[in-house]
Every structure is written in C-alpha cells, then in structure tokens.
Amino acid sequence: MSAPNQFKNKYSVKVSKNIKVLYFDKKNIVTFIGSSLTKSLKLKVKILLIPVSNVIVVTNVFSSNASSADIKNIKKIQGTTIAKIKQTLIEITYPLYYKLNLVGVGYKVFPYEQLENQLYFKLGFSHLIYFKISDSLKVYCQKSIRLFLFGDCSYDKLTQTAAQIRAFKRPEPYKGKGILYDQEKISLKKGKKI
Numbered sequence: 001m002s003a004p005n006q007f008k009n010k011y012s013v014k015v016s017k018n019i020k021v022l023y024f025d026k027k028n029i030v031t032f033i034g035s036s037l038t039k040s041l042k043l044k045v046k047i048l049l050i051p052v053s054n055v056i057v058v059t060n061v062f063s064s065n066a067s068s069a070d071i072k073n074i075k076k077i078q079g080t081t082i083a084k085i086k087q088t089l090i091e092i093t094y095p096l097y098y099k100l101n102l103v104g105v106g107y108k109v110f111p112y113e114q115l116e117n118q119l120y121f122k123l124g125f126s127h128l129i130y131f132k133i134s135d136s137l138k139v140y141c142q143k144s145i146r147l148f149l150f151g152d153c154s155y156d157k158l159t160q161t162a163a164q165i166r167a168f169k170r171p172e173p174y175k176g177k178g179i180l181y182d183q184e185k186i187s188l189k190k191g192k193k194i
Contacts (some may be wrong), residue, residue: 011058011078013085019092021056023049028063030056030085034092037152041084044070044077058082087155097150098162104177107169108144119147123169123179131168137161 015021020033030047031040048057058081060074070077102109104124112118112130119139121129133139136153149162162181171178176186 009057011082013056013082013089015054015056015089016093017054019089021049023047032088032092037092039088039092039154041088043081045074045081047081056085058085091155095150096153096155096158097148098158099182100147100149100162100165101180101182102145102147102169103171103180104169104175107177107179109141109147110144111139111141121168129168131165133161 015032018035022031022033023029024031025046028043028046029040030043031038044063046059046061046063048059049055050057058078060078062070102121102123106122106124108122110120110122112120115132117133117135117137117139119131119133119141121131123129133149134153134157136157137149137151140148140150142148147165149158149165151158166179166181169178171180171184171186173186173189174191176188180186
C-alpha cells in the first residue's frame with residue numbers, strides 16, 4: 001500500500017520495514033531502532049507517523065514556544081529536520097567508513113602500541129604527529145600508507161575525524177602530496193618554467 005497523495009511531498013520520508021520508529025510526543029524525540037543500532041533525535045517541529053505506509057511526515061507545528069525568527073524560517077527548519085532523519089536512517093542501515101591515503105615519499109601512519117586508540121604520523125616534519133581516536137571509532141592501517149576509519153558512531157563524527165586527520169597534511173597543488181580521501185582527484189598546477 002502506498003502513501004496517500006497528501007503525504008507525498010519533500011517533507012516526508014519512507015522508512016524501510018526492518019527499522020522500528022518510536023515517537024515520544026511530549027518530549028518531541030524520535031527513536032530509530034535498527035538491527036544493531038539505536039539512534040534518537042530531538043526535534044524542533046512535530047512529526048506524523050503513518051504506520052500503514054511506513055512514512056514520516058515533518059509538519060510545520062513547533063513542539064514548544066517558537067521565536068518570530070523560527071516562525072519566519074519554518075521551511076528551513078522542516079528541511080533540516082528531514083535531512084537529519086534521512087541521515088540517521090542511513091547511519092543505522094549501512095556501515096559507515098572512510099578511507100584515507102597517504103601520498104608522498106616517507107609519509108606513513110602507525111598505530112601507537114603503548115596507548116590504545118592512538119596513531120602517529122610521519123609526514124615530512126621534524127617531529128611525529130600523534131592523534132587520539134575516539135572510542136566509538138575503529139582504525140585499521142594497511143601498509144602504513146592507507147588508513148580505514150569505521151565504527152558505530154554518527155556520520156558527523158566520522159567525517160570530522162577524517163577531516164582532522166587530513167588537516168595534518170593537506171594535498172599540495174603542485175605534486176599532489178599529502179593526505180587524500182579515497183578516490184579524491186587533485187587538479188595539479190603547472191610549476192614555473194625556466
């Protein structure tokens with residue numbers, strides 16, 4: 001059975017049948033229960049659950065007293081809410097991972113044996129760079145030039161950790177050396193010709 005036509009708009013999302021959705025109306029918290037993960041979201045606006053067609057509709061009714069700026073930006077808040085719901089559904093449905101490549105002569109990453117969840121990098125500086133990984137993330141180093149980040153954390157935390165690691169040695173535009181995301185292409189500049 002499909003969703004009624006009145007609920008087929010950009011502020012609705014279809015939920016797969018293997019995900020259970022719980023909505024606490026008084027506190028305006030929605031909880032998604034997947035096969036291995038459970039995630040909750042605190043929302044600014046109310047939602048409607050349509051269990052017959054497994055659809056969540058984000059309404060334009062605020063859960064508490066709203067300011068005049070919030071009332072003016074209701075469409076933006078609805079869009080942000082639907083994006084957060086979709087992102088949470090992806091987090092509990094699929095395993096999330098990031099792959100980073102170290103490109104450059106002597107650029108290496110190693111797990112630090114003396115401390116758990118700690119890495120150290122050799123990136124051409126006169127010193128080593130140490131980085132602590134959060135407990136919710138797991139790390140795998142392959143041949144000391146590839147780094148895999150994965151875990152049961154949020155997508156934001158995973159991408160933020162990958163961005164922090166990449167910031168140690170951003171790819172430079174002349175030779176393309178540095179820490180790159182997997183399948184990232186660097187458009188190289190031409191050097192000065194003599």
